[in-house]
Amino acid sequence: MAILLLSVTSSIIAGHETSTDVRKGESIRNGSMLVKDPYFNIQGLDYTTIFQRGVVRLYYKEYLLQVPAEGWSLEVYYTATLGYASGLSTAKPGMLYLEGDEDDNLLDTNTAQEVFEGVDSLYLLVDSVKYRDINGGDILQLPSDFYLEVMITTEKYFDIAIDAVPVIQKEQYSSSVNTLDLAWDYIPGAEEYELEYLFISDGSPTGETHQDTAIEYDFRDALRINLKNNFYSISMAYPKGSVIYRVRGIGYDVQFADFEKRRINTQWSYTPTVYNILTAVQDDASSKCYYYTAGMDPSINWTYSAAYAEDGKRKEALDYVDGSGRSRQQVTINNSENYAIVGETKYDYVGRPVVQVLPVPVFNQGVGFYGAQFNGNWDKQNFATEAHLNTSNSTLPEALPSNSKASQYYSSSNSLSFINKSAIPTAGGYPYMLTQYTNDGTEQPLIHSGVGPKLKYKANGVGNTRYQYGNPTQSELDRLFGNEAGYAKYYRKNAIIDPNGQKTIQYLDLRGKVIATTLSDTVPANLYELPNSEDSISTPLFDWPKDSIITDSVMEMMSYSFSSPDTAKIYFGFDTVKLATCWQADSFSAAFDINLTVASEAGDTIVDTTLYGLKSCPDDLLAAFIPASGNYNISRAISLNLAYRDSILAVEDSLLYYHKYDPDIDCGPIFTISGDTICEVLDCDSACFESKSYVVGGVRYYLDTAGNEYTTLYSDADKYYLYPDSATTWSVSGGTGPFSIAVEECLEDCAQYQDSTGAADVHQFFAEDRCSMKLEMMEFDLLGKTNCDTIICYTLGDSLLGDTNNYDGT
Incomplete structure (x- = not known):
């Protein structure tokens, strides 16, 4: 015969007491049960009873499911003998009944009971049990x-002496769990106790203590805990300093109408005359109230x-951080359990939290650091090197070592003993998320792994949760929201791919709020694809304003997310751009070089193509490719074709220089000589030579008297001769070459000017009254607009237009 007896009797300090006796199964048929008030007929106790109640209860727990599936009924006949405080007793017969539903075998009523008020004891004798099936047939086995x-169940309150003073009997530091254990005398009539304690830090991890100082404290700053028991362990989660404590008893006076409870308390175990540390240290000899702690390790942050909860239950959380404030180890302890839960966070070389190791229960060692090697010598070198982070994932993050606490707990090597231990999964060395x-x-997440061998980090994030970040196009937003759509540059388009490969697209506004979501990528087998009336969608990737000025070259990049595998065709188009310069008044088309680059998020180049010297590009196809679902970085660059630009500038240089002394020019810069600057002295030889020659593109051209240009010069004894490109040559004797003749004519005129004016320099001979005039230089951009700067003076012989399209001046 199996008998299960559970008795729970509260201690004398409790207001509620319950005594029980329970039988189950076949043991219900036999024997008897007795329960009574634990203080029934005990003399010398002063207390007030609020209520007393006896209960007989029959109930069914649908656990083993051993009852007939078609239905059943149960009747229990008994005799209850009720005892009272007066000493009288009464016998009362009764019956409790339960039945099961024949359809689903659930109980119509799962509990039957009878209540007896005002009883001090209850003796139950089972007379008979009738357990039948749906047809009324007896079933032998319950x-x-x-x-x-x-x-x-009773509720009573004992009388308490308000002048009682508790005495601390025990004060002991437990180094194994880092607690200060206190215990005090039981106070008759106390329903609970109040413990107060406070901490005063020494203020420095080194140096003298404050034990001999008159530093004041105030118990109004203390932590107060209500306790049912006359003992408690204070957690020593403190730095170096003093702990001051005291305790008192709490009772209730119920001698009022309707038994209204009034809270009353005893004296404190310690009531100092002066509230300072020195007095507490001195008083501790006669009345325990003070403890000095060396504190936790000061070398760790x-x-x-x-x-706190009722009865002094305490949940503590300790977070150890490094010098940069990053959490390294997290410890959580409940003082009602004998285990501490320890977790760790690992960081990469730039301080990002990459690895979160699963929390592990270990035997409680109190609040404190559970060691730098809690999970072995495993750190960033095992998961965050360049080899781990490259695009090919040539080295995958390593498993935790077998001696790490997390690896041991989440494995068959788990040495702890507790209920449901078999339900703990095996992590295979990967009890962490990366x-x-x-x-x-x-620092947005790119890949997030799970735990264990199935969900651990894999190459390219396959089987993990992956994140993609991009921008929507204006056409996408317009299709989604119509006229309610804002400008695309204020929105984000992100994608989340779960470990099963299902992609979810999110559209976010400027505040980061999700405004639309959709499933994308390959259609799962259990879902239907939404119909799409368009076979293709044209999406502008870049929206440059048409009136922008491009002075040399412009490059723009963007990130674009392809939601699903498809054929992508990228076009590059622009309107014909006309150029016009000062001396070349007829406009002509500009020529451009265009480059397009498409790269995967990992940096692999998918497309890299360049077209040169385009004068028009009406949506020319630059690239066509089939991208995998994911993010791509797309860049385009447009620049003026340099060879084409130089050919234009060479012609313009020639024309500008040729007309530099023309007093009637109305186009381009005017070359002037300023008497206030370097043009102070000008001799006839150099001036005449320069006036009959010029340089364009590094080549000097020479003029004859008719203005014809030649590029070859022979010089002998300061006599200048020209050789034409043809085989025919001019005579070199007597300095009769065409260029020499032009220069000599200039020299004669210049000498006559000097003789007639007596001037040492000849700037007026060449520039007359235009010496201090300001110059306006012209520079053109891709759209043919001019930019003008103000120039004062240029040295003779300098090129007015160089390769950079700027004048070189002194």
């Missing part, structure tokens, strides 16, 4: 799903928090 319980971040400075 299953263990049936329970019969008798119970006495930590933060501590605690949450997050890989983008390297663009935003």
